[in-house]
Amino acid sequence: MDVIRSLSSREVTPITTVDMHTCGEPTRIVIAGYPSLSGTLLEQRTQARAHHDHIRKRLLLEPRGHFDMYGAILRQETELTYGGFADIGVLFVTNNEYSTMCGHATIALGRFLVDTHDLDVFPARESLQFDSTSRTILLRLHAPCGLLEVTVPTSQDGQRSDASRPVSFKSIPCFTTALDLRVNLNLENRWPELASRISIVADFAYGGAFFCLVSAAELGFSQGLTNFNFEAMNEATRRLKAAVNSDPDLAYLFQHPESNDLSFLYSVIVVDKRLGLAIGNSKGAETGLCFFSDQEVDRSPTGSGVSARLAAAYARGDLRENEPWTYHSLVSLHNDKSSAFVGRVLGRDNVSDSGRFPAVRTQVEGRAFYTGYHTFVLESPDPLGDGGFIMKDFADSAVPKSS
Numbered sequence: 001m002d003v004i005r006s007l008s009s010r011e012v013t014p015i016t017t018v019d020m021h022t023c024g025e026p027t028r029i030v031i032a033g034y035p036s037l038s039g040t041l042l043e044q045r046t047q048a049r050a051h052h053d054h055i056r057k058r059l060l061l062e063p064r065g066h067f068d069m070y071g072a073i074l075r076q077e078t079e080l081t082y083g084g085f086a087d088i089g090v091l092f093v094t095n096n097e098y099s100t101m102c103g104h105a106t107i108a109l110g111r112f113l114v115d116t117h118d119l120d121v122f123p124a125r126e127s128l129q130f131d132s133t134s135r136t137i138l139l140r141l142h143a144p145c146g147l148l149e150v151t152v153p154t155s156q157d158g159q160r161s162d163a164s165r166p167v168s169f170k171s172i173p174c175f176t177t178a179l180d181l182r183v184n185l186n187l188e189n190r191w192p193e194l195a196s197r198i199s200i201v202a203d204f205a206y207g208g209a210f211f212c213l214v215s216a217a218e219l220g221f222s223q224g225l226t227n228f229n230f231e232a233m234n235e236a237t238r239r240l241k242a243a244v245n246s247d248p249d250l251a252y253l254f255q256h257p258e259s260n261d262l263s264f265l266y267s268v269i270v271v272d273k274r275l276g277l278a279i280g281n282s283k284g285a286e287t288g289l290c291f292f293s294d295q296e297v298d299r300s301p302t303g304s305g306v307s308a309r310l311a312a313a314y315a316r317g318d319l320r321e322n323e324p325w326t327y328h329s330l331v332s333l334h335n336d337k338s339s340a341f342v343g344r345v346l347g348r349d350n351v352s353d354s355g356r357f358p359a360v361r362t363q364v365e366g367r368a369f370y371t372g373y374h375t376f377v378l379e380s381p382d383p384l385g386d387g388g389f390i391m392k393d394f395a396d397s398a399v400p401k402s403s
């Protein structure tokens with residue numbers, strides 16, 4: 001079409017994406033048009049944040065995206081910090097940052113990377129090994145947190161992914177930094193549903209990013225993740241995250257032994273262990289609602305969060321090795337129970353070769369689907385300019401937040 005041809009020749013390089021969803025959570029996969037980056041993946045992440053953040057905003061925020069959009073930028077040139085070999089790298093982007101791990105996007109990328117045969121997009125595609133017995137392809141995906149082994153079910157000939165079977169990934173070493181920790185809340189960080197309590201109890205664990213895991217009841221929502229006020233829970237988790245972040249004595253909860261780039265509290269997951277339907281041969285099920293980055297809400301059961309929850313359950317003695325467990329999001333719970341994630345602890349490992357930091361490797365599986373593709377352009381006289389906006393920000397600046 002004429003218009004499309006003329007749009008793609010605008011002065012700002014068009015950016016091409018393939019879009020997918022995993023349990024309702026979007027991944028906008030950037031496959032062409034992103035500027036070049038150099039160095040290790042964590043260095044590329046720093047460069048992207050310093051020099052190209054307007055592109056993250058352009059693709060994820062309004063008017064091209066929305067508050068809860070998620071993105072993945074493929075990095076063909078990637079170099080592992082601690083040895084090993086990756087087929088391709090990826091940077092993850094959210095509504096306000098560059099995430100270090102994303103399970104739902106990894107599941108989506110597994111399918112896309114098997115389906116693409118464009119060597120400019122994925123130079124190593126033709127060297128992937130196809131296992132004709134299990135009809136799967138194993139690919140090594142370099143995420144900012146480390147190397148993920150992704151197993152993708154395929155067609156008989158290994159040329160295409162098989163959407164009817166789940167993709168799974170083996171995690172980086174995951175670990176728990178605190179179980180049943182009492183977090184004190186100062187006056188300004190309390191929320192109405194807490195009634196008169198001045199502290200709450202939570203677990204903290206790492207699944208490629210650091211999570212605070214707290215039960216809905218502990219937050220003051222006595223009916224768990226059924227029949228709750230969403231805005232109130234959004235506010236409660238925002239204040240809990242602020243309370244943890246503002247206490248220097250709690251910084252150890254999200255200190256990664258290998259890298260400061262990985263050392264930040266990414267998310268609060270509200271958990272309801274009584275809610276959910278076990279799928280397959282799972283021993284049980286639970287439901288979670290994950291608030292991450294700037295209170296972005298995950299529609300999926302959060303692959304990295306599932307790894308963190310598995311590590312915490314294993315540390316507590318609630319779960320044995322290789323015992324499958326079902327993890328629902330609100331979307332899988334209410335929409336399609338079979339699209340939940342199933343996770344298991346594969347076995348013990350260490351964070352680094354020194355063996356000083358005990359951890360576990362997990363496996364998480366789930367299903368992702370294509371939703372479309374885009375070529376995003378930017379016209380120079382566009383009054384909204386580059387970057388993007390969030391409608392909510394205007395409302396927030398007009399109405400002062402209640403304390």
Ligand SMILES: O=C(O)[C@H]1NCC[C@@H]1O
Pocket residue numbers: 025070099101102103104105292298300301302303304305
């Ligand atoms: O599945 C995950 O791990 C991701 N989903 C959005 C937030 C997390 O990064």
